Structures are given as C-alpha cells and as structure tokens.
Amino acid sequence: MQSVLITGGAGFIGSNLALELERRYPDIRTTIIDDFRSGEFSNLVGLRGDLVAQDLASMDLCARFRAGEFQAIFHLASITDTTVADPRQMIFNNVEGFRRTAEFARLSGTPLVFASSAAIYGVCRSGHMPEDQPARPANVYGFSKVLLENLARRYAAGSRHFRIVGLRYFNVYGPGEAHKGAASSMIYQLAGQIRAGKRPRIFKHGEQKRDFVYIKDVVEATALAAEANRSGVYNVGSGRATSFNEVVALLNKGLGTDQEPDYFDNPYSFYQPHTEADVALARAELGYDPRYPIDRGIAEYVKGLIGGDTKRNEQS
Ligand SMILES: NC(=O)c1ccc[n+]([C@@H]2O[C@H](COP(=O)([O-])OP(=O)(O)OC[C@H]3O[C@@H](n4cnc5c(N)ncnc54)[C@H](O)[C@@H]3O)[C@@H](O)[C@H]2O)c1
Numbered sequence: 001m002q003s004v005l006i007t008g009g010a011g012f013i014g015s016n017l018a019l020e021l022e023r024r025y026p027d028i029r030t031t032i033i034d035d036f037r038s039g040e041f042s043n044l045v046g047l048r049g050d051l052v053a054q055d056l057a058s059m060d061l062c063a064r065f066r067a068g069e070f071q072a073i074f075h076l077a078s079i080t081d082t083t084v085a086d087p088r089q090m091i092f093n094n095v096e097g098f099r100r101t102a103e104f105a106r107l108s109g110t111p112l113v114f115a116s117s118a119a120i121y122g123v124c125r126s127g128h129m130p131e132d133q134p135a136r137p138a139n140v141y142g143f144s145k146v147l148l149e150n151l152a153r154r155y156a157a158g159s160r161h162f163r164i165v166g167l168r169y170f171n172v173y174g175p176g177e178a179h180k181g182a183a184s185s186m187i188y189q190l191a192g193q194i195r196a197g198k199r200p201r202i203f204k205h206g207e208q209k210r211d212f213v214y215i216k217d218v219v220e221a222t223a224l225a226a227e228a229n230r231s232g233v234y235n236v237g238s239g240r241a242t243s244f245n246e247v248v249a250l251l252n253k254g255l256g257t258d259q260e261p262d263y264f265d266n267p268y269s270f271y272q273p274h275t276e277a278d279v280a281l282a283r284a285e286l287g288y289d290p291r292y293p294i295d296r297g298i299a300e301y302v303k304g305l306i307g308g309d310t311k312r313n314e315q316s
Contacts (some may be wrong), residue, residue, distance in 0.1 A: 001226070003029040005070045007056050007101055008077030010039025012177040012184075013115070013169070013218055017074060020219050022048055031070070033059070038080055040179035056097035061104035068108035072226035075101045075114040081183045082119065082141040094144035095151070102155050102164065109161045113225040114152065116145045116166040116233060118211070118275055127209065127241060127274030131168070131233055131281055138270040149233055156231035165225040170237035170277050173297065174215030175304050186244070187212060187298065191251050191305055199262035206245035206261050209274045211237035214297030217290040224286045234286060237277025242294045250295055254302030 004021060008014045009032030018030050030049030033056050044051070052064065056077050078094050098114060105112040119142030120135040137143040145168075152164045173185035182189075190200040213236060221236040248261050282288040292300070 001025055001028055001071050003031070003070050005031050005033070005065070005073045007033045007073075007075045007097065008039070008115075009051070010034035010036060010041060010044055011076060011080070012043070012174075012180060013172060013215065013222070014039075014074070014076040015043035016174070016176050016215050017076070017219050017222055018044065018049065019046060021223065024223075031065075034077065038180065038183070043176050043179065056100060057093050058096070059100060061100055062107070065104070067104070068110065070110050073101060073105045073110055073112045074222060074226070075112060078115060078144075079141070080180065082139055083182075085140060087140045087143075090140045091144050091147065094141075095147050098148045099151060102151065105164070106155055106159060106162050109159070111163045111165070111226050111228070113165045113167065113222055114148060116149055116168045117142060118168050118170045118235070118237070118277065120145050120149070120168065121272075121275070123270055123272055124275070127276045128278060129235060129276060130278040131235055138272075152231070152233070162231070163228055164231045165228045166233035167221060167225055167236045168233060168277075169218060170211040170213050170235070170275060172213055172215055172218050174301055176215065185212070186210070187247060187251070187301065190248060191255065191302060194251055194255055194257050194259050195305070199259050200248050200251070201262045201264060202244040202248065203266040203271075204263040206248065206263060207243050208266075208271070209241035209243045209276070210272075211239070211241050211275050211277045212247070212294055212297070213238045213277070213290065214292035214301070217288075217292050220291075221282060221286065221288045224288055228286055230285070232281075232285070234282040234288070235277040235279055236282060236288065237275075237279060238290050238293060238297075239277055239279040240293065241274055241276035246294070247298070250298045251302065254299050255306070
C-alpha cells in the first residue's frame with residue numbers, strides 16, 4: 001500500500017490502524033479525516049501523515065482529493081456513543097459520512113473497508129452469530145449500521161469492479177480507547193475501577209457473555225479486508241464468548257488484585273445476554289486468524305495500563 005485514507009482516524013480503531021500501517025509500510029502516505037467529535041489527537045502522536053479536521057458528513061471529498069489517489073480507503077468515522085437516541089443526528093452523521101466516502105471510492109474503484117457492528121444483530125438469545133442472520137438492531141446506532149450495509153450492497157451490485165467490505169466488529173478493547181469515556185470497553189472501565197481500589201460493578205450475576213476482541217486482531221482483520229477478493233460483510237470477533245465474571249477474574253489476575261464483583265440490577269430491557277462471533281467466513285475469505293484469546297489480550301492490555309500506557313502498546 002502506498003497511500004491510504006482513514007476516516008475516523010483519530011479514534012480508537014482508526015488511530016491503531018493508521019500507526020500500524022505506517023509501521024508496516026515505511027513509505028506509506030496516510031491521510032486521516034476526523035472532526036474530533038469523539039477522537040483524541042494524542043492517539044496519533046508519532047503519525048507521519050496528514051490530517052483533515054473536517055466533518056465528513058458534509059465534506060466534498062472530490063474537491064479535496066483526486067479520485068484514485070488512494071490504494072485503499074478505511075471508513076471508521078461514526079458516532080460511537082450507542083446511547084445517542086436522536087435518530088436524525090445518528091443517521092445523518094453515520095449514513096451521510098459513509099455515502100460521501102463510498103461515492104468517492106466508487107469513482108476510481110478504490111477498495112473500501114467500512115466499520116459495521118455486531119449491534120446490527122440486536123438481542124439474540126442463542127449467542128451464536130453467523131453473518132446471514134437477519135438484522136434486528138435494538139438501537140438507532142445499530143440501525144444506522146444496517147443502513148450502511150444496505151447501501152454497500154447497492155454499490156457492490158452496481159459495479160463488479162468496486163470492492164466494498166463491511167466488518168461487524170464485536171466488543172473491541174485495548175490501548176487507545178481511554179478517550180471514549182462511558183463508551184469505552186467494559187474491560188477498560190472495570191480495570192479502572194479495580195485500579196482505583198473499588199469493587200468492579202457488573203450486572204447481576206455476571207453470567208452475561210460477550211465476544212471481546214483485542215485491538216490488534218481488529219487492526220489485522222481491517223488491513224486484510226482491503227485485499228478481499230469480493231464485496232461482503234464479515235464478523236470480526238475473537239470467536240469466543242467470555243462471561244463478565246471471567247473478565248473480572250482475568251483482570252484481578254493481571255493486576256495482582258482480589259476484588260469481588262459488586263453486582264447490581266441490569267436496567268436495560270434490550271440487553272444482549274450473549275454475543276459470540278462466528279468468524280468462519282472471515283477466516284476462509286479474508287484469512288483472518290485471531291491471535292489474542294481473552295487471557296492473552298487482557299494480560300497484554302493490563303501490563304500496558306500498569307506501565308501508564310493508555311494509548312497503545314508496541315505492536316507485535
Ligand atoms: N470499539 C468497538 O467496540 C466497536 C464495535 C463495533 C463497531 N465499531 C465501529 O468502529 C468504528 C471506530 O470506532 P472506535 O471504537 O474507534 O470509536 P471512536 O469514537 O474512538 O472513533 C470514531 C471516530 O470517528 C470520528 N468521527 C465521527 N463522526 C465524524 C464525522 N462526521 N466526520 C469526521 N470524523 C468523525 C470521531 O471523532 C472519532 O475519532 C466506528 O464506526 C464504530 O461504530 C466499534
């Protein structure tokens with residue numbers, strides 16, 4: 001790759017992706033678009049590339065960039081606070097930002113990778129989640145991602161030479177997420193409570209399960225998706241579900257603490273009791289091979305947190 005565009009590149013996943021691509025390809029030209037509504041400049045310390053601080057949803061990409069000047073476009077910009085309930089705000093930002101990016105990519109047939117989400121599955125009791133399940137988003141954030149996928153299918157059907165790949169990220173955790181506050185991963189928030197000497201607060205009785213996926217696996221899947229042979233959508237998780245109780249136990253182990261969970265009533269009626277990515281398709285078609293089971297991911301993350309690195313660890 002010689003030149004890439006990353007929207008939302010000052011965010012958690014985008015900044016990790018940008019710095020990792022620069023590490024892998026020393027001559028790469030990286031361009032980021034981010035309006036900093038939730039991004040954080042310090043995530044990008046060390047960046048060698050360019051940054052356009054503009055709102056993508058109202059930006060004329062054709063006026064700013066030359067069609068074909070990028071070898072790949074990664075679209076990660078989104079409102080990521082899933083508690084934002086205003087449909088106009090969420091849908092305008094997420095869908096129009098995507099539409100502009102996709103239409104720009106389509107002009108030159110530049111491969112486009114975009115962030116979808118496991119939120120499109122909504123409340124799914126079985127937990128097992130292959131890509132062909134019907135979408136049942138339980139909030140407007142998830143609904144906006146369904147709209148992205150619908151548009152992507154339309155663009156892909158309209159041009160055989162334009163590859164557009166959606167990635168349904170599950171619960172991503174790792175260095176570079178501190179700026180997300182209440183929207184940061186549960187792993188980051190529980191680690192913070194334990195490190196402050198408090199008991200970690202989780203819903204009664206900690207048996208809910210999530211597919212927590214480490215940022216390094218997510219960056220790998222995202223980079224691989226730019227080389228996909230066809231358009232499509234793929235789950236990006238670890239492929240394993242872990243209970244909240246197990247997360248607390250692993251955090252205690254990594255932090256050298258012994259804090260019992262402080263259980264409280266779950267206030268949400270729409271709460272996924274179990275998420276687990278089926279990653280068979282991503283494995284077969286993208287070559288995605290998650291390398292960070294939860295114990296390895298948490299151990300590495302916690303080591304960085306203790307060392308004062310809330311941004312990122314050295315990539316390995
Ligand atoms: N982190 C997760 O667990 C997770 C899970 C599922 C999906 N995703 C998706 O992955 C992508 C990245 O998420 P993240 O965790 O890095 O979140 P993040 O909030 O750290 O990053 C999103 C970035 O997009 C930028 N942005 C938003 N709207 C913009 C606009 N209109 N113009 C320019 N910049 C804009 C923000 O300023 C921010 O830097 C998002 O699309 C998100 O929906 C993340």
